Amino acid sequence: MTIGFSSRTARVARVAVCCSAACVMGALALASSPQGGRLSPGAGAQDAKAEQEPPSLYRPGTHVRPRPGAPRVPRDVSAVAWLVADARTGEVLAAHNAHRRLPPASTLKTLFALTVLPGLPAGLRHTVEREELAGVGAGSSLVGVKENRTYRVADLWRGVFLSSGNDAVRVLAALNGGWRTTAEQMRDKARSLGARDTHVVSPDGYDAPGQVSSAYDLAVFGRAGLRNAEFAEYCATARAKFPAGGSAYGIQNTNRLLTGAGVDRYPGLIGIKNGYTSNAGNTLISAAERDGRTLVVTVMRPRAGGGFAVYEETRSLLDWGFRAAGRVDPVGSLLPPRPAAAPQASLESPYVREEKKKEKKEVATGPGWPEAGAITGAAGFGAAAVVLTLRLKKGRLTRD
CATH class of the missing domain: 3.40.710.10 (DD-peptidase/beta-lactamase superfamily)
Structure with missing residues (x-):
């Protein structure tokens, strides 16, 4: 005589396991996303386009923005x-x-x-x-x-x-x-x-x-x-x-x-x-x-x-x-563009940079969980679903 799950319980368990797997796959997909889930669709492309858009002074001809009476x-x-x-x-x-x-x-x-x-x-x-x-x-x-x-x-x-x-x-x-x-x-x-x-x-x-x-x-x-x-x-x-x-x-x-x-x-x-x-x-x-x-x-x-x-x-x-x-609004500026802040890692040794890369791999999942935490949490949620489902069944283990 063997001990096993009933066919109905097994079906429920399979569904729960599938949910758990889906949670894990979703967390992995989010972790690998280059946008980290923080930008709305197309926002990155729009920002890049805005940065490349030349100011009016780059267009030929005369440029002036007069106010009334100018x-x-x-x-x-x-x-x-x-x-x-x-x-x-x-x-x-x-x-x-x-x-x-x-x-x-x-x-x-x-x-x-x-x-x-x-x-x-x-x-x-x-x-x-x-x-x-x-x-x-x-x-x-x-x-x-x-x-x-x-x-x-x-x-x-x-x-x-x-x-x-x-x-x-x-x-x-x-x-x-x-x-x-x-x-x-x-x-x-x-x-x-x-x-x-x-x-x-x-x-x-x-x-x-x-x-x-x-x-x-x-x-x-x-x-x-x-x-x-x-x-x-x-x-x-x-x-x-x-x-x-x-x-x-x-x-x-x-x-x-x-x-x-x-x-x-x-x-x-x-x-x-x-x-x-x-x-x-x-x-x-x-x-x-x-x-x-x-x-x-x-x-x-x-x-x-x-x-x-x-x-x-x-x-x-x-x-x-x-x-x-x-009496006129400016059409441009002679001030140089603000330089982008240099990454702090550029001032560190290659060894330190590599170590920090390993430590600071993050994805934008909810409140900013680390990648490992996101995956572990998803897997734990799925496992808990399996246990809860089985416990809700009276006589969760049956004899065939």
Whole structure:
């Protein structure tokens, strides 16, 4: 005589066991889900799409969001690209082809200064060697740096900002570790500032294949420069003396809005840098202050009006920006994107990272049970169901 389950009890037990198995399989499926059950269907795809959606400034054309009563953007601006921004907040008030990549000419020297200036003390004295002046491009603007002559770093920076001297850039780059090293550092600096349109080949801004920037990026460099006291002082200097052996000669800033040479000086102007090459045309980064507000304006390659058009179009955009402040909503920002927080594990040894991976495998099941707990709980629930079912049967064990 054997002891066993009755056929009816066996059927009930099989059903309970199947329920238990289903619970376990469900817990396993949830544990292997990449979303952990926390996101609603399609939420991950929607988030990814939102991150990839470009802001309006990446689309060509003019972008401005006027409120009622706001002045109209000047129609006489012929530049291929331009931008107006609040220097304090970084808010872009209006722009045209903001991210179009164009040759920057000597406005790229702003990025050169942002990169190199902090590492070279202004009072450092240096005697120029012949090889440091090698490679200056034909037709470059020069301040008159001579070999075997000693200059302070501050003198060389005035040569860069006022005379746009490519010879001064060459010497400063040599002090910084070399031409190629400086170009690489400038590319890194641009990326750190969120200036993704800029590619540096020649640190002085001299025309080179593949060297580009944008109205947006140049405004980023100008705004960042104003936050550096030395940069701000150099770019606002209209006239200075440059050493020439035992004497010195006068140099004047090539930014005509600052000096008033050939055009009316702009009231409240505080720099920043102009540029010109036959390939780039005229480019200009300017900043001006009025009634406690500072604006940054970039203008790249005017297509009409002659050589002074870059200054007059900048004037129109500055005037508009001061009138429009508080009457338009921003269309973008010059602030760099917030960097993603680095995972803590990246600061730990590989061994520690592997151990933590083993310990912290979690799934989003209800209140955040660990994976093993979820599976164990499901299995236990199923087993309890079997026992309960059998106990509910009177005479749960029968003799056949």
